[in-house]
Amino acid sequence: MKTPETKPPPSLAPTAPARRSGLSARVAEELRRAILSGVVPIGGKLPSEAALTASHGVSRTVVREAIAELRADGLVEPRQGAGVFVTAIAAGPPQPFQSVDPMRLSSAIELLELRYAVEIEAAGLAALRRSPAQDEAIFEHCAVIERLMREGASTVEADFALHLTIADATNNMRFREFLEMLGEKAIPRRAVQRSESGEETPSDYLRQIQAEHRAIADAISRQEDEAAREAMRIHLKGGQMRYRKLLRKALDPTYQTSC
Amino acid sequence: MKTPETKPPPSLAPTAPARRSGLSARVAEELRRAILSGVVPIGGKLPSEAALTASHGVSRTVVREAIAELRADGLVEPRQGAGVFVTAIAAGPPQPFQSVDPMRLSSAIELLELRYAVEIEAAGLAALRRSPAQDEAIFEHCAVIERLMREGASTVEADFALHLTIADATNNMRFREFLEMLGEKAIPRRAVQRSESGEETPSDYLRQIQAEHRAIADAISRQEDEAAREAMRIHLKGGQMRYRKLLRKALDPTYQTSC
DNA sequence: ATGATGCAGTTGTCAGACAAGCTGTCAAGC
């Protein structure tokens, strides 16, 4: 089996790309798909190892390792002498907030409201607890966003990084944990990026965003929690309005002409 | 892949006891334990297959199948030629907010802060969006809590139900979803119930709680979002103080005498 | 000091063999 020629780093980094292209992983995935798609019903039996070996053109070892993976997933239960049976157990615990349809406006807005609840409070706590270094980092992120805006580049990631820095400044890791869990679901990147790269950013819009960011950073710097919360609320409300507009236009190109 | 054999055995029931006593399952469990207990650090390498074969007294096939299970768990990443490395990924998809130690005060408080962020905003949205029926339900829950308090019974569940009703009144299911996900982790029931059942509830404390609940319910009823948020903030801040006291006493029975 | 090469050790896959267990069929007994 050939792998790509690129040499991996000598030490494993947490962000090292996963390499799951082995045969057993592939067979496991195919079987997993067959099970989850209902081709094999719950309680039903997979083909025998010998049959899978033949039909997938791999050795029995590969088939067995694939089945071992499915066993760990809780998808199958092998019974010696009898066969490998699909169990009634669903794959893993339910992921939170899964039922998000990025193309449904209300779905995304609902998640945004939840996220904003956390971010408003985070701003208040950040004002009370931030360290000087965290204070500085917040301003730095504001500057990065402003630069990206002037260049007409996408600010989605930089904006998110600012919010994460504010969450860090609460010195309660649960806030970052929450935002990381939720962040990618709350803003469908495709829609936003398409709109952002496709049009000129008005300079009054730039100034508005800058002013809002500055108001938040200043309130946090002054350690005024109420002002920080209010500044964040204004920013997010404005962002929500902007986001609604973006989404409406992305979903319905004729929307603006009808306004 | 051929048509799978779908003839179920007559003896398979969803509640059939699992038979997982195979060697590979055993080795997988031992390795899993070693990894989760930190014997092998994250980023560290498991012993080679040959070494595991020797140390566990099993064939290499068994070791490989065990490793396949761990791979499915996301605990390890085998790298051909290099070894099997413990990944930074926790078992399965990350469960949110898992690292909660109920006996560590700061751990619970951190989660409470996150929860309170959501609840404060929920109160504001509930004021804007509640239906008359939801309005009534909130008052009813207040009455239930008051009754339970007068009887000296535990109000933990009734209190949580009130907060869920407020979340429902936002008419954004994400708020309830969040609270349900987080609710049981945020208040360690053992500690709170022990303290609650063990002492007399002062009547001024009762009145304070009642007043706070009423202020929230009234603001929501009047559809004043800012007042609702502020009332909820006061209630939760007071509750946080009370909770800190409870926890400190539960952890250190001599705490009150030293105050 | 740097780059290339070789080698020992590692994982990935294949094949064959035997053990343990399950299922279905058939015959014997009641």
Next chain:
DNA sequence: GCTTGACAGCTTGTCTGACAACTGCATCAT
């Protein structure tokens, strides 16, 4: 006719040996 036991065929579980592909490190040449 129904139940029970025996048996054959098939299945999974484990072991063993072999080779391919890959990695990491030591050594050597420039």
